[in-house]
Amino acid sequence: MLIKPASHPLPLLLAAALMAASPVYAQSTESDLARIAGFFATAQVVEGPDLVDCTLSGGTETSCFSITVRPDPRDYTPGPWCPTHISDDADAGGLWFLDGAMVDVDGAFITNLAEIYGDAHWQLFDPDTGAVRFTGTLEACEAAARPDVDPAYRNHCVQCLPEYMPEDATITYVIPLNAVPGQRPERTHRGGSGIAANGVRLDGPAPVDAILGAYTIAPFDDCGGHVNPHVGYHYHAVTDCLSVAPTTLTSADSDVVAAHGGQIGIAMDGYAIFAHLLADSQSPEGLDACHGHEADGLAYHYHAGSAGSNQILGCLTAQTGCVLVGGEAVCDASRRPPRP
Ligand SMILES: [Zn+2]
Numbered sequence: 606m607l608i609k610p611a612s613h614p615l616p617l618l619l620a621a622a623l624m625a626a627s628p629v630y631a632q633s634t635e636s637d638l639a640r641i642a643g644f645f646a647t648a649q650v651v652e653g654p655d656l657v658d659c660t661l662s663g664g665t666e667t668s669c670f671s672i673t674v675r676p677d678p679r680d681y682t683p684g685p686w687c688p689t690h691i692s693d694d695a696d697a698g699g700l701w702f703l704d705g706a707m708v709d710v711d712g713a714f715i716t717n718l719a720e721i722y723g724d725a726h727w728q729l730f731d732p733d734t735g736a737v738r739f740t741g742t743l744e745a746c747e748a749a750a751r752p753d754v755d756p757a758y759r760n761h762c763v764q765c766l767p768e769y770m771p772e773d774a775t776i777t778y779v780i781p782l783n784a785v786p787g788q789r790p791e792r793t794h795r796g797g798s799g800i801a802a803n804g805v806r807l808d809g810p811a812p813v814d815a816i817l818g819a820y821t822i823a824p825f826d827d828c829g830g831h832v833n834p835h836v837g838y839h840y841h842a843v844t845d846c847l848s849v850a851p852t853t854l855t856s857a858d859s860d861v862v863a864a865h866g867g868q869i870g871i872a873m874d875g876y877a878i879f880a881h882l883l884a885d886s887q888s889p890e891g892l893d894a895c896h897g898h899e900a901d902g903l904a905y906h907y908h909a910g911s912a913g914s915n916q917i918l919g920c921l922t923a924q925t926g927c928v929l930v931g932g933e934a935v936c937d938a939s940r941r942p943p944r945p
Pocket residue numbers: 808811831833839841
């Protein structure tokens with residue numbers, strides 16, 4: 606089969622070579638790509654989806670689709686995140702995780718942090734004026750968002766604004782066209798969970814303990830997203846904001862898919878991600894640790910975790926592809942050092 610050591614993606618040549626080699630395969634690949642393009646119809650696609658060679662996390666060389674997107678939703682304006690005054694109501698702030706649920710980051714929440722977390726060191730606002738301390742510049746957001754939070758930004762509400770990102774910031778996802786089972790499930794901490802139909806990254810868990818440990822809160826907007834200067838706007842929760850898109854599952858009946866909650870994303874291992882609940886608000890049954898199952902005649906797929914769980918996916922069942930940033934052109938996910 607057609608694994609060629611391309612130094613950069615050569616979709617047209619590859620497609621031509623595929624057609625010459627195997628008309629049936631080429632046809633199904635073409636319809637795969639068409640389905641993927643249809644799924645991402647509402648995303649800000651800069652390039653793709655194209656067919657590329659890739660090496661997955663477990664070392665398997667296979668065919669992936671590559672899609673380059675702007676990390677911004679087209680259908681709404683992200684934010685707000687931090688309220689500016691302790692008298693602000695919920696409209697002025699976003700959401701935060703508390704005890705497995707999402708709570709409003711409003712003035713009252715900011716005021717009550719010491720009580721909520723049982724630690725008198727919390728003081729996110731000026732006691733004289735009631736003004737909330739928040740990161741108001743790119744430098745501040747970078748210093749506060751790094752793993753070892755700059756001590757100067759302790760007791761701040763951390764937000765990075767979309768306008769801090771370069772205009773031309775893009776992310777390229779390289780994801781297997783067909784999932785290839787791995788030796789064991791993979792964590793979502795490094796490469797994220799996947800990509801939503803609107804082109805926004807479905808991330809791994811937010812590092813809540815590190816954030817709280819520095820006496821900071823890094824709220825999500827009401828759609829479960831916030832910005833970091835490296836990957837841009839991304840989700841730590843799947844909420845009602847995410848609409849379903851035409852499924853990428855082959856030969857799946859669209860009514861069955863809709864009744865099953867609908868597909869909202871594609872995971873980094875190539876499996877489909879469905880909504881948290883089925884259309885009748887029931888929970889899907891028999892999910893594994895990664896949140897996946899086969900049900901209702903649908904091939905293996907995931908369901909997003911509940912919005913407050915800080916786990917869009919529990920893990921990834923199959924070998925993952927790549928998120929390419931900083932000019933990388935080829936996906937070799939096996940090369941990446943494993944994380945502790
Ligand atoms: Zn984040």
